Amino acid sequence: MSRALGLVDDVEDGIPGDAAARAEGVSKIYGTGGGMVKALDNVTLSIPRGGFTGIMGPSGSGKSTLMHCLAGLDQVDQGKIYVGDVELTGLREKDLTRLRRDRIGFIFQSFNLIPTLTALENITLPMDIAGRKPDKEWLDTVIDTVRLRDRLHHRPSELSGGQQQRVACARALASRPDVIFADEPTGNLDSSSGTEVLSFLKESVRITGQTIVMVTHDPTAAGYTDNVIFLTDGQLVDRMKDPTPAKVLERMKNFEPPAPAAQAGTPQQGAGR
Numbered sequence: 001m002s003r004a005l006g007l008v009d010d011v012e013d014g015i016p017g018d019a020a021a022r023a024e025g026v027s028k029i030y031g032t033g034g035g036m037v038k039a040l041d042n043v044t045l046s047i048p049r050g051g052f053t054g055i056m057g058p059s060g061s062g063k064s065t066l067m068h069c070l071a072g073l074d075q076v077d078q079g080k081i082y083v084g085d086v087e088l089t090g091l092r093e094k095d096l097t098r099l100r101r102d103r104i105g106f107i108f109q110s111f112n113l114i115p116t117l118t119a120l121e122n123i124t125l126p127m128d129i130a131g132r133k134p135d136k137e138w139l140d141t142v143i144d145t146v147r148l149r150d151r152l153h154h155r156p157s158e159l160s161g162g163q164q165q166r167v168a169c170a171r172a173l174a175s176r177p178d179v180i181f182a183d184e185p186t187g188n189l190d191s192s193s194g195t196e197v198l199s200f201l202k203e204s205v206r207i208t209g210q211t212i213v214m215v216t217h218d219p220t221a222a223g224y225t226d227n228v229i230f231l232t233d234g235q236l237v238d239r240m241k242d243p244t245p246a247k248v249l250e251r252m253k254n255f256e257p258p259a260p261a262a263q264a265g266t267p268q269q270g271a272g273r
């Protein structure tokens with residue numbers, strides 16, 4: 001039934017039961033009255049543990065809202081969110097803050113590094129704040145994975161955009177969170193730096209089993225993931241396993257709004273004259 005409506009049910013899609021994060025019947029509304037926007041509309045989905053999941057959809061389809069709700073950065077109006085087996089919805093702010101700090105990593109489009117700290121200090125900052133000692137061996141692995149060893153004592157202003165984003169990725173990976181949420185991580189990078197960042201995000205999933213969720217507009221970036229969730233108008237409308245850029249681009253055509261002329265339903269003036 002849900003297929004006929006173009007909606008996708010997680011169970012039907014065969015996503016394994018071991019989920020790093022889950023949304024169950026989640027709705028999120030912004031504003032009231034005439035200005036009300038249903039940013040998420042009854043979304044149920046699982047993020048497979050140890051996978052690289054892309055979230056795609058047209059502008060305004062709810063991608064960032066979904067990511068923020070899954071990460072406990074924003075509250076839902078209806079439904080439940082789980083990270084592992086912990087229900088986020090209903091946690092007190094203090095517990096939510098601790099859970100985000102201990103179990104969730106973030107990578108943003110703007111790198112959000114502290115300018116006065118070195119690359120290494122930025123990488124270990126979340127653990128320093130949490131009073132946790134970094135696992136030296138793991139930190140070495142992360143630093144080598146992102147190829148930053150010769151830049152560790154540089155400040156962000158002395159690094160290229162690609163290197164700064166690699167520091168932000170290392171910061172997210174260093175504490176081995178249950179799940180890393182990346183919001184357009186290559187949006188501010190040139191294509192070769194973007195390719196580098198995507199390559200080692202994929203590598204860290206393959207080699208270390210890190211779970212990563214990435215919001216992206218870019219079918220090429222989605223091609224690095226191993227499954228893609230498609231949103232339209234706040235609803236989960238499709239999932240794709242083992243995506244390629246060409247397959248994603250083709251699928252996206254189904255979800256983009258029609259061109260203005262077609263939308264207005266008016267035949268083109270002068271056509272056929």
Ligand SMILES: Nc1ncnc2c1ncn2[C@@H]1O[C@H](COP(=O)(O)OP(=O)(O)OP(=O)(O)O)[C@@H](O)[C@H]1O
Nearest residue numbers: 030031037039057058059060061062063064065066
């Ligand atoms: N704080 C807010 N207040 C009011 N409306 C909001 C707010 N945040 C998002 N929205 C609305 O919710 C809907 C979903 O927004 P969201 O940013 O999640 O979409 P998106 O798919 O990430 O878009 P984009 O690709 O353009 O970044 C949009 O209609 C947006 O205008």
